[in-house]
Amino acid sequence: MNDYKRAGTIVRLHDRDDAEQWKGIKRYFYLFAPVLIFMDVVLYLLYLGFRLYCNIDVQRTTKINAGAAWIFFGVEFLITIPYLMNNGWAMFALKTRNRPRLRLMGSHDLPTVDVFVTCCKEDNDVIMDTARASCDQDYPQDRFRVIILDDGKSQELEQMAEEASHMWPNLIYMSREKIPGKPHHFKAGNLNFGLEQITLLPGGSAEFVAALDADMIPEPHWLRACLPHLLTDRKVAMACPPQLFYNTPRSDPIGQSLDFFVHVTEPIKDTLNAAWCTGSGYICRRSALDDIGGIPVGGIAEDVATSNLFIGKGWTTAYVHEPLQFGTVPEDFSSHLKQRSRWCIGTVENAMNMNFYLYGAKIKHMTTLARLSSFLIGILSFYPILFTISLFSIPVILILGRPLVIFTSENQFRWLIRSAFATVISRRIMEFFLYIPAGYHTGQRYARYQIWMAPYLCISLVRAFFLPKWLGGTSGGTFKPTGSLGSALNERDEDQRKGLFVRMWAILIQCQAVFHLMFVWFCITGATIVTYKCFIIELDTYHILQCMITHAWWPPVTWIFLCSSMWTPVAYAISPPTVPDREELLNRDDKTGIAHPREVTKKTAFGAQAFFFEAEYTITTVYTALCFASTFFFF
Template sequence: MDYRESIGSLNDPNRPSTIIRLHDRDDVEQWKGVKRYVYFLAPFLILIDVALYLAYLGFRLYCNIQVQRTTGISAGAAWIFFGVEFLITIPYLMNNCWAMFALKTRNRPRLRLVGHRELPTIDVLITCCKEDNDVIMDTVRATCDQDYPMERFRVTVLDDGNSVKLRQLVHEARRTWPNLMYMSREKKPGVPHHFKAGNLNYGLEQITFLPGGSGEFVAALDADMIPEPHWLRAVLPHLLSDHKVAMACPPQLFYNTPRSDPLGQSLDFFVHVTEPIKDTLGAAWCTGSGYICRRTALDDIGAIPTGGIAEDVATSNLFIGKGWTTAYVHEPLQFGTVPDDFSGHLKQRTRWAIGTVENAISVNFYLWGSKIKHMTTGVRLSSFVIAILSFYPLLLTVSIFAIPVILILGRPLVVFTSENQLRWLIRAAFATVISRRIVEFILYIPSGYHTGQRYARYQIWMAPYLALALFRAFLLPKWLGGAAAPFKPTGSLGSPLNERDAASRKGMIYRLFSVLIQCQAIFHLLFVYFAITGAVIATYKCFIIERGTSRILRYLITYTWWPPVTWIFLASSIWTPIAYAINPPTVPDREELLNRDPDTGIAHPREVAKRIGFGAQAAWFELEYTITTLYTCLCFAATFFLF
């Protein structure tokens, strides 16, 4: 049902403004029914899963020590493999401990501000810098078309690209929407302009000089984020109903995500799992677009903080540290676009990773300091864990690239002193695999199971890129090339690859060269090559060295195919950039994803475009995951009659 139909006569022009409660939960559309009750089991199952995994690692450690004591031989490969599992465990345990906050019930209702009289004034700032004019104007028109009295809100386009054409388009649109403004600041050579934060601060300063001064509230939108007609009426009530709330923000959702989302570009796991948990602790971060701030709160923190590349997180930290609170409105209220090229995606995500760590360092990892004086213990703990997990790619990359080394060494991954130890090692591995799968099914409920799986694979193949960016930004001295800059492809990409346009995309050879060489995925290719080569050699040697079914199976399992065959999952995940270059997804032209009013030109994403389609890649990954899980079950069964 259309929003305006559902509210009906409540928005009578003569009705005083008031807040109504549409539902007890703001995320009623995302997940409901029995799934919500099953989700309550997640924290308890996480506890069991962590306990099982620690027991498994403890038993592995015991077996390694026993073998060395009884034989006097160092089990080198087994120790490396144990080290890999241990390194991965540290962030895994921290992440699970943080997920335990799901125990706390989140009770944020779905609210609406109705009526037309006595509504608060709002300034909406749209930041842009050389984006496509059609994209910007779609955001501008949808923002001006808000279900909100025109005289009570003002829309200002902050153009950091100083585009003559965009200025002209905005002035033409003013004929329909006189509350629309255009501004572009002067950038003086040698003077830091602080990118988006500087652009926002320029807008915050300039709107105070406009007739009527600044609005009571200030909202911000990215250039490509198309707001729903009820965006303002949905977010504002959370600020009006609690005067301690400095900022309320909805999730960033997208309408051009390819089928299967091969690069993991959607933020569904973050916006549907991570951010709601943070909200329960009063630690919700600004999502970067679609948020609304109280002007007095912005003045209290001295405007948008500059000096970093993640001004949204920094702003959230300053609000909470000053004693204000933030609110996460878990409702689909804006839809934008993901980068439509591989290098653009890498640049975006490495920038986010660097910005998150920069902000953590600026507030002493949320442990002490005047900037976070009023943060509660829960907020500090939550933010600290997320900050530390930002370094996860460094550990994960080291762990990942140790796997091919172990396989090529041709040494046993797991050692034991007796058949009985081997049986219990396999049973312990089986228990951890099954418990992990159960936790995944339940923990991923809010975002969707396949979204969670994509996120898990994304963490693996993106780890080398993020690790390199973090290493250069925070560990490598400047005189050796250290720099806090996002990923940049080597050389020049020349012209765009247009990889998602079936008619104009570059040929496969050009795409492979770009991804493997310029985007440095050659390391991903080498990992897959050496992992498979090592596995094949170790498997081949087994049939030469051993005789008898039981001995062959024991050799295979302990040298190469230890359940759940982690190297297969890693290799298939690491292969993602190469698979993308070989067979990139086809995405319809942007116009085909929109419903556009032929008279006004106002466009909103089609309903089908708001959902991520299930494609062949997702099906293939799930088949692979299912097969390795079944293999683990067979190994478990074999402990009762073969070993």
Template sequence: MVKSHQEEYEEMVEIEDFRRHQPTGSDDSHPRLLSTNIDSNRSSQVHPDDFMAPQWPPSIVGSGSSPSLTLRSGATTPYDQLSSTKHLIYTDSRSSTPMNGRSPSKELSSSDSEVHEKVTILRKRDDADIWKGWRRHLYRLTPFLTFANTAVYMVYLGLRIACVILAQKATDTTFAAAWVFIAVELAVAIPSLMHNGWTMWSLKSRHRPKMRLVGNDVPTVDVFVTCCGEDDEVVMDTVRGALDQDYPGDKFRVIVLDDAKSPGLQRDCALLSHTYPNLYYMARTKIPGQPHHFKAGNLNYGLEQSHHLPGGAGEFMAALDADMIPERDWLRALLPHAVQDPKMALVCPPQLFYNTPPSDPLAQSLDFFVHVIEPIKDAMGVAWCTGSGYVARREALEEIGNFPLGSLAEDVATSTLMLGKGWKTAYVHEPLQFGTVPEDYGSHLKQRTRWAIGTVDTSFKLNFCLWGEKVRQMTFAQRFSGFLYASLSLYTILLSISLFAIPVILIMGKPLVAYANDTQLRWLIRACFANTIVNRLCEFVLFIPAGYHTGQRGSRYQLWMSPYIALCIIRSFVLPKWLGGQTQAFKPTGSLSSALNERDPKLKKNMFRRLWAILFNYMAAFHFAFVYLTLVAATLVSYRCFFQESHRVRDILICLVTHAFWPPLTFIFICSSMWTPIGYAIDPPQMPDREELLVRDPQTKVAHPTPQSKKVAFGGQAAWFEFEYTFSTLYTCLIFVASFLF
């Protein structure tokens, strides 16, 4: 008697179920074991595509008579009889996976109009609800103001250089301090100039509408939640949010990829799977001494194991970090961009946070990057994978060999390789996920230095996206972007070295600005005034999408974070191991037994403990030494101007301006930026318990951030820095006026 496909499938499921319950040793004995919801052996030949299943997954609703897989947790995964329907709308986007048994096809099985009927456009712009009105109209001036800012700065710099040369000819003296000061100013300005070169490309309009996928005939998605030692409650909030999607339950499943094998997390997933049968828990075996490739290895493990789940792999995969809670319309908001374009490989939203402290002293919010830089990159067709919340096409992942291994920045590497193969990436500027920033100083350093090392490492492997087979199909804009952001990380080495030139040249007592006569001095002051004002105006307009204060925090962050990034890059790519070389993110020196808990009003360590840890364990003594030496040098110079120069007021003022107080008081801005770690240790921001930042459904336990927690509060530190910027601008205006009076 010939068995039907369904009978064969049920029989083989029973065989597999029997194998699972045989005494085969501990879970750790097999590298392919799925720890809770399903155990699959790579040698098994049970593939749903053998039975030509045209849709996935089998209904998870089930009925009382439906057979089921018995799980170790005690939960069951019901499945209905496989449908024999052949009509598929999304076959253009499917890869060759066990879920469909088909080869990739670029032709739609239905007309384009049928596909588009599944998508509705809510707004013409995806960020229409984030910022609008006069801000959007003013922001259109960004490329013109950026160009003007760059042009005025180059004129000012050229005038400075010309005056030094003329002064040297007139006095037959070499003004070494003036040359060093020009070099330092240029070193500090180069990151901004490089960004300016990129932001001028915002002249190209960005057209990405706000769309939603409608109906139940939608693509199948495997949602991976990657975790490795995070608090179980934090992970479970993400899992519940992922399960609570406004998306057909039989079209997506949530797979927890636990690299720490937490018994509590495994138990919680098992309990929740009773309510959500589309929840799975997996934990790979990591053999000591063998590389496990961090997050990339974990994701690849999930991609591989999803082929063995009922129905095979999904058409798309999505990934969430352990702490990133998605909004309910997350999948419906991202997938339309991929559904409408068969060459769209990756769609990603911004990473936003709900526990950012007031004033965001460490610039953890990433708002400038996600609200300003990424939209510009998206307009140029070079959107980066943001690391969490993204949706990727399986076919594109398979073409690049899944997530690249051996990198600390698998997200950047993945999107870059996709672009190199001719695929497209998209950035959807909507608030679709909210996570947590590191809650202590050390974790913040480790996170950011890991990103920098990963970006540079990826760039080295891809020849800075300038040439090679892996980037062959990249456009000029895509290559320039890859080169720019890797260069900015490497540039921190030069910037860190140049910073200490400031106190040195001040202590030397030589003029920072050289000129041959008073007329040259007046024009230098006026050019400096023009450069300062245009720069302030450009910053105000450029920072509009993220917020003015957010942009200013980002500028200070580039300075005080540079020594940490530079040190880690030197250790990772320059020094041999016997000289301290190591390929890893920042690691504190000495013994730091526990976190400082600096943001917890009840558990935080005392100020002496915080200062000691940040100054010595976290090496902020470099920052302290810089600030101390610079202020001492400025005091000595001022003393000389008052007591060793002429007693005429005019001469004293000129001495002060040309030696230490050249507008716009660059040394004060640099000192205040470098003081950030010490100021943070003395007076860290206070944050409430995480639960107070969430609104939790008492029945389902699904939690989402409160509206207030999604915003960065304006605090005292932000007010102080604004006072500093205002003071330096007014000081520049005052010196400008004085150039006409004296």
């Protein structure tokens, strides 16, 4: 296959495949990210060490009961472990990633490709938009086929595909028979059915097999952009582009875009030969698929499992960091929860099946760095459990009204504030640099998403892996609303959305966001009460301010950040975003019916929510700086 390269059929358009996403001085700034991560980790460990010393010193010299201070320290310590693991892994950003942007040129003797469009009861118009765009590839029509794999067995879809095949003869409709009582393995089973059936078509199976989700519209150059990475290296089993979306609401209020994962996480994993298949838009070498026995079944994340088996067998995977496909995010809150909890469960399932990437025949040829990367991600998938336990202890500590931070001398108090300031500032600077590839506001949305989503993922993980069935455990473990949501809320349709009471009931009660509301209420109540007590108990300004800082307003006032994050589902219920009808987001050719997302819809628009969060972040940072400054002239 190196003949393609020698003949000049593959052209190198740029030294970097992500040249258009972020460029210029940003690339030079990003080089500092690993250094800043290391500095942030060191400062945070020094801060925790000093906190521990002060707690022990107080206990030793005064013998007072400092239970709240120890709980607060315990919270900070518990969340430190995943924090250190995550940042330690992120330091691999230092490892240079030099995947070029390539194009497969020409029109003769190009490799053959079978493109699967997997679907199961999605809207037929959505499926056909993906199928038409797949057929309209800038690629010789006799060198690729598009196969709709319909697991919903829709007669209407079959008829629509038959009509479209008059324009595109390489479009084929297939649907398998599902025998009651016999496992059909969902999407993995559907893909394996397709792999079997294409061997029976004229010419047999193609050299390469590609797959698209039902709603993922590929760009016309999708095949020509991904295939070169497979053709120039025989060891590459799969090339996969990022999943991007065209119906993301302004400000992305509930964190539905995958921008942080596809622009920061996956490129780092790619440098370690540990890039995962993101589930759609990928192209695999058919011989590699045969080598691992087809798409693995038995789990709910067949894409990640496939990637792991490739890497464990000695193949490599290529992450093509180009915008080559655009799909749709779930249009309602409940579906979003189900999707993300399913992904979390699937990641843990795969880690467990691979012995957490530590040993076993399945990872025999996996490199040390690839094992380390996958191990950390597998372990960090349990982070929501640890974080949720820590999270709900915050309002308890505030309501207790005991000091969060203790010390034996004023000098210790001053240095505690200074060390807290150092960690806050280092964190802010580190985030600014680390988030560069995805965008600063995207990184901040992702951080908040991890907070408010943690209780949902915690419940799903506990049900899936810890609770017995008689206590509510389930093999799937994915989040399910209590009761039935009845009819759709249509929350993003300004004209058809349900009323405020119905939305609040569905999200707060049936989707259990009432716990988020209670968290916010108890935190604010606790902080208000303890602040009032400081004014009543203390007699002078100095001690009133010291009391407030040590009991509720310890910089950077983390509970405010937690409350604003946990408020997200409640805010969504009160004022959901308005998203135009899907057709308004597309440019459609009236003659062929081919549709592609409008350019303006391919990026998440900046909105009021993002502005509010940044204002809050800025105010707490300024407050921390003022506390720091006061240690030199007041405290």
